Amino acid sequence: xxxxxxxxxxxxxxxxxxxxxxxxxxxxxxxxxxxxxxxxxxxxxxxxxxxxxxxxxxxxxxxxxxxxxxxxxxxxxxxxxxxxxxxxxxxxxxxxxxxxxxxxxxxxxxxxxxxxxxxxxxxxxxxxxxxxxxxxxxxxxxxxxxxxxxxxxxxxxx
Amino acid sequence: xxxxxxxxxxxxxxxxxxxxxxxxxxxxxxxxxxxxxxxxxxxxxxxxxxxxxxxxxxxxxxxxxxxxxxxxxxxxxxxxxxxxxxxxxxxxxxxxxxxxxxxxxxxxxxxxxxxxxxxxx
Amino acid sequence: xxxxxxxxxxxxxxxxxxxxxxxxxxxxxxxxxxxxxxxxxxxxxxxxxxxxxxxxxxxxxxxxxxxxxxxxxxxxxxxxxxxxxxxxxxxxxxxxxxxxxxxxxxxxxxxxxxxxxxxxxxxxxxxxxxxxxxxxxxxxxxxxxxxxxxxxxxxxxxxxxxxxxxxxxxxxxxxxxxxxxxxxxxxxxxxxxxxxxxxxxxx
Numbered sequence: 411x412x413x414x415x416x417x418x419x420x421x422x423x424x425x426x427x428x429x430x431x432x433x434x435x436x437x438x439x440x441x442x443x444x445x446x447x448x449x450x451x452x453x454x455x456x457x458x459x460x461x462x463x464x465x466x467x468x469x470x471x472x473x474x475x476x477x478x479x480x481x482x483x484x485x486x487x488x489x490x491x492x493x494x495x496x497x498x499x500x501x502x503x504x505x506x507x508x509x510x511x512x513x514x515x516x517x518x519x520x521x522x523x524x525x526x527x528x529x530x531x532x533x534x535x536x537x538x539x540x541x542x543x544x545x546x547x548x549x550x551x552x553x554x555x556x557x558x559x560x561x562x563x564x565x566x567x568x
Numbered sequence: 569x570x571x572x573x574x575x576x577x578x579x580x581x582x583x584x585x586x587x588x589x590x591x592x593x594x595x596x597x598x599x600x601x602x603x604x605x606x607x608x609x610x611x612x613x614x615x616x617x618x619x620x621x622x623x624x625x626x627x628x629x630x631x632x633x634x635x636x637x638x639x640x641x642x643x644x645x646x647x648x649x650x651x652x653x654x655x656x657x658x659x660x661x662x663x664x665x666x667x668x669x670x671x672x673x674x675x676x677x678x679x680x681x682x683x684x685x686x687x688x689x
Numbered sequence: 690x691x692x693x694x695x696x697x698x699x700x701x702x703x704x705x706x707x708x709x710x711x712x713x714x715x716x717x718x719x720x721x722x723x724x725x726x727x728x729x730x731x732x733x734x735x736x737x738x739x740x741x742x743x744x745x746x747x748x749x750x751x752x753x754x755x756x757x758x759x760x761x762x763x764x765x766x767x768x769x770x771x772x773x774x775x776x777x778x779x780x781x782x783x784x785x786x787x788x789x790x791x792x793x794x795x796x797x798x799x800x801x802x803x804x805x806x807x808x809x810x811x812x813x814x815x816x817x818x819x820x821x822x823x824x825x826x827x828x829x830x831x832x833x834x835x836x837x838x839x840x841x842x843x844x845x846x847x848x849x850x851x852x853x854x855x856x857x858x859x860x861x862x863x864x865x866x867x868x869x870x871x872x873x874x875x876x877x878x879x880x881x882x883x884x885x886x887x888x889x890x891x892x
Contacts, residue, residue, distance in 0.1 A: 419655050419823040428728055429817060432867025432880070436819065439864075440651060447644040454637070454678045461684045464677070468684075509582050515865055516579070518888040521881055524804045533870040535881035572855050572890060654823040659857060
């Protein structure tokens, strides 16, 4: 595998340039997808440790279970992980709503239709409905992050 | 017709995650017994609905979690397969097999967790 | 003064070895595609004052092998189109070669594809597409748009048009980044064509 091609490809994926909103959506959807996938793997392993790790395959006895539970909780219950969860919340909600928008666009539903047009009118695929969904995904994502910060760490408590 | 089917699966699992994930977030954030302020009822590890100290023992919840696990694994690993193929410029059978293996392991491990935590084994 | 005028001035007065493709000077032939200040444009269509910068960087288009200076090798672009058989196919070939009357098409049927017939094959969309950059075997926005233009054309009777793009490097690799539609100088909107093609493929 050529590392130079991989690096060049990574730059193409991550730098949206001046191409417009849909290119930003492409970049952010990929980044959020990869980060959330990694979180998902960590989450399955972490919740696995709540019941005692890879060695446990039947319901363990109470004391062992209690100890495993307390260990896992003491590892996870700190503000850095809470803030991390807020970021994950942001990325998940963005990826979801933007993903719904992409599913609709891929079925041609929220896009405009081909028609007689003047040259250099806004392309029909950059329709207002579709872009509104993108902005909705951004705003809901920010809201989700703020909600998570508040729920976990009480940031906005009076 | 194969790639079309893979993409249909990607869309379908994406929407399934919407459903099952919504249930998951709902049970975590919104169905706790009141303990102090509303902020203190959420995400208190002392009262997780499923664990060896069972407050709930709910088969439907376990099934929806299992659905979430399987859908998310398929969706995430298919996405990673596509991103890796575009990153290196071509498909690679070993990367695809490796991703499949990790995904299969996660599903098995996660199913174990769900079954044990809901005391269903 | 357009960017193309500037390049011709350079060629005539400063550096005669500069190689650049151009022909019509009026944004209809599609020869002078290049990247100006990082953005794909037709050089004859871009006024220098519009760019609002003192220094203008001219680069060849991305995703094509470079021949010299700003001239790129566009053969792969055309080969991909040709492999998809982007031309009118009728079942009765003899009748197509010796037509007796025109093929009927209503105004509504024409409007479904008219926008996509404006393509001048300048290759700017292929240069802007991030997927083509990453995955050289991806068919590219122009070929897919052209295929949709024939798929949706009621006069076309080609078979297996969809099967030709239902591959790993076919329509599924488009992620709707929209760069193609942003740079198209003729307002063809290949992104729309590809999403409509995807809709046809998913049915």
